[in-house]
Amino acid sequence: MTPRAHFERVMAVLNGEKPDRIPCIPQITYTTAQLTGVGLVEALHSPEKTADALLAGQRELEYDAIYVGWESSFNLLAEAMGCTMRFPEDSVPQVAEYVIKSPSDLDQLTIPDPHSNGRLPLHMKLLELIKNRVEGQIPLFAYTPGPFTLAGQLCGINDLMMATIRDPQFVRDITEITTEASKTYAMANVSMGVNVIVTADPTASGSLISPKTFESFAAPRLAAITKAVQKAGAFASLHICGNTNSILDLMAATSVSVVELDYLVNMVEAKKRVGNKVILMGNLNPTELLLTGTPKDVEEASRICIESVGGDGRYILSSGCEIPPHAPLENIRAMVTATKKYGHLP
Numbered sequence: 001m002t003p004r005a006h007f008e009r010v011m012a013v014l015n016g017e018k019p020d021r022i023p024c025i026p027q028i029t030y031t032t033a034q035l036t037g038v039g040l041v042e043a044l045h046s047p048e049k050t051a052d053a054l055l056a057g058q059r060e061l062e063y064d065a066i067y068v069g070w071e072s073s074f075n076l077l078a079e080a081m082g083c084t085m086r087f088p089e090d091s092v093p094q095v096a097e098y099v100i101k102s103p104s105d106l107d108q109l110t111i112p113d114p115h116s117n118g119r120l121p122l123h124m125k126l127l128e129l130i131k132n133r134v135e136g137q138i139p140l141f142a143y144t145p146g147p148f149t150l151a152g153q154l155c156g157i158n159d160l161m162m163a164t165i166r167d168p169q170f171v172r173d174i175t176e177i178t179t180e181a182s183k184t185y186a187m188a189n190v191s192m193g194v195n196v197i198v199t200a201d202p203t204a205s206g207s208l209i210s211p212k213t214f215e216s217f218a219a220p221r222l223a224a225i226t227k228a229v230q231k232a233g234a235f236a237s238l239h240i241c242g243n244t245n246s247i248l249d250l251m252a253a254t255s256v257s258v259v260e261l262d263y264l265v266n267m268v269e270a271k272k273r274v275g276n277k278v279i280l281m282g283n284l285n286p287t288e289l290l291l292t293g294t295p296k297d298v299e300e301a302s303r304i305c306i307e308s309v310g311g312d313g314r315y316i317l318s319s320g321c322e323i324p325p326h327a328p329l330e331n332i333r334a335m336v337t338a339t340k341k342y343g344h345l346p
Contacts, residue, residue: 004136004137005020006023006064006065006137006138006139007136007137007138007139009021009023009064010023010025010064010065010139010195010316011139011195012313013279013313013314013315013316014196014235014257014258014279016314017313018313018345019313019345020344020345021339021340021343021344021345022306022310022313022315022316022317022339022342022343022345023064023065023316023317023339024063024064024302024316024317024318024335024336024338024339024343025063025064025065025067025141025281025316025317025318026063026290026318026319026323026332026335027067027239027260027286027318027319027321027322027323028057028063028067028319028322028323028332029054029067029069029070029322030043030053030070030071030092030325031057031323031324031325031326031327031329031332032053032054032056032057033053033325034326034329035053035056035057035060035329036049036052036053036056038050038052038053040070040090040091040092040325041087041088041089041090041091041092043070044070044071044087044092044093044119044122045119045122047122047123047125047126047129048129050070050126051126051129051130051133054066054067054068054130055130055133055134057332058138060329061329061332061333061336062333062336063332063335063336064138064139065138065139065140065141065195065196066130066134066138066139066140066141067141067142067143067198068126068127068130068140068141068142068194069123069126069142069143070092070126071092071093072092072143072145072200073142073143073144073145073185073200074145074146074149074150074153074200075092075093075094075095075153076118076119076120076123077112077120077145077150077153077181077182077185078095078099078150078153078154079093079095079118079119080112080117080118080119080120081099081109081110081112081154081181082099082108082109082154083095083096083097083098083099083153083154084096084097095153098153098154098155098156099154099155100154100155100174101155103167103170103173106170106173106174106177109154109177111177111180111181111184112181112184112185113184114184114185114188114189115188120185120188124188124192127140127142127189127192127193127194128192131192131193139195139196140193140194140195140196141194141195141196141197141198141237142189142194142196142197142198143197143198143199143200143239144182144183144185144186144189144197144198144199144200144225145178145181145182145185145199145200145201146182146199146200146201146202146203146204146218146221146222146225146240147175147178147179147182147201147218147221147222147225148160148175148178148201148203148204148217148218148221149200149201149202149203149204150178150181150182151171151174151175151178151203152203154174154178155174157203160174160203161208161209164209164213164216164217168216168217171217172217175217175218175221176221178221179221179224179225182199182225183224183225183228186199186225186228186229186232187228187232190229190232190233190234191232194234195234195235196234196235196236196237196257196258197225197229197234197235197236197237198237198238198239198258198260199222199225199226199236199237199238199239199256200239200240201218201222201238201239201240202239202240202241202242204217204218204222204240204247205240205241205242205243205244206240206242206243206244206245206246206247207241207242207243207244207264208242210246211246211247211250214247214250215250219250219253219254222238222251222254222256223253223254223255226238226254226255226256227255230255235257235258236255236256236257236258237256237257237258237259237260237281238251238254238256238258238259238260239260239321240260240262241262241321242262242264243262243264243265244261244262244264244265245264245265245266245269245270248265248270248273248274249273249274251274251278252274252277252278256278257278257279258278258279258280258281258316259274259278259279259280259281260281260282260283260318261280261281261282261283261320262282262283262320262321263282263283263284263285263286263289263320263321264320265282265283265320267280267282267283267305267308267309268308268309270309271308271309275309275312275314278314279314279315279316280309280314280315280316281315281316281317281318282305282318282319282320283305283318283319283320284298284301284302284305284317284318284319284320284335285301285320286319286320286321286322286323286324286327287324289301289331290319290323290324290327290331290332291323291324291326291327291328291331293331294331295328295330295331295333295334295337296334298331298334298335298338299334299335299337299338299341302317302334302335302338302339302342303338303341303342305317306338306339306342306343307342310343310345311345313345317335317338317339317343319335
């Protein structure tokens with residue numbers, strides 16, 4: 001394998017070309033702490049320790065790209081925009097107090113500077129460290145928050161959901177601001193060498209909102225981020241957790257290159273519906289399979305995914321969502337093994 005094989009493999013898929021085999025890119029960040037012994041909270045404040053863990057994961061398990069990050073991008077931006085956070089001892093931060101308590105509070109929101117506000121500069125430093133150490137040999141993925149999800153972090157998910165019915169103008173106003181915040185953050189990531197920006201919008205899931213609500217409030221904002229990312233020269237991916245069967249066509253219509261699917265979505269059906277429009281990525285069960293299953297289970301599930309939807313090369317094997325912190329690393333290795341055994345294209 002050449003030093004740039006990982007990069008060339010992933011770029012081939014993204015550019016609509018035939019790769020040597022199906023790429024494997026698990027959604028793995030803090031799970032890699034097992035390899036270096038760094039604590040989850042400890043790494044939040046140390047780009048160097050986070051970089052060591054993320055790089056060790058790719059080096060030891062040989063998957064094809066690195067998700068550069070440790071905690072959710074919407075937490076980082078919510079804090080930088082004024083939310084108060086709580087820091088549990090054994091988990092990532094959570095919003096403790098919302099910055100938006102009424103529509104009049106929107107006037108106080110500002111777009112954070114990723115290089116100077118909150119803990120965003122720590123993420124920028126992490127990107128710098130990773131970029132310098134991979135030297136262009138490993139593609140870099142990074143999250144930016146979906147505007148609908150970030151809005152829920154700023155004002156509370158329940159209040160946001162109620163506002164879609166009672167005060168749709170408020171939803172339009174707050175998501176206009178969060179779209180700009182997400183775009184600014186995404187552009188900073190691209191400027192630091194990120195190849196694929198993954199917009200993560202879990203609150204916009206079909207498990208939580210109707211297709212009509214998604215089309216009205218989430219889809220136009222996601223399309224705006226996609227357009228900005230592509231104009232900046234990077235690829236755009238969209239990750240929405242949960243059951244997104246009802247919004248698959250709307251997700252593809254945002255013009256992203258990649259749609260990441262959670263385990264609740266039937267990959268074969270998704271391939272029939274939108275597989276000619278986007279690259280599909282997913283969708284092994286992060287808990288029942290990758291956390292509590294065996295390597296044999298994981299390899300078999302991976303084989304089924306590869307053989308069911310990977311025949312045209314427009315597919316990336318991945319987990320359905322973020323892999324839990326204590327998932328056995330041998331299970332992630334089994335995903336890579338499966339692409340080596342079954343992922344070669346004729």
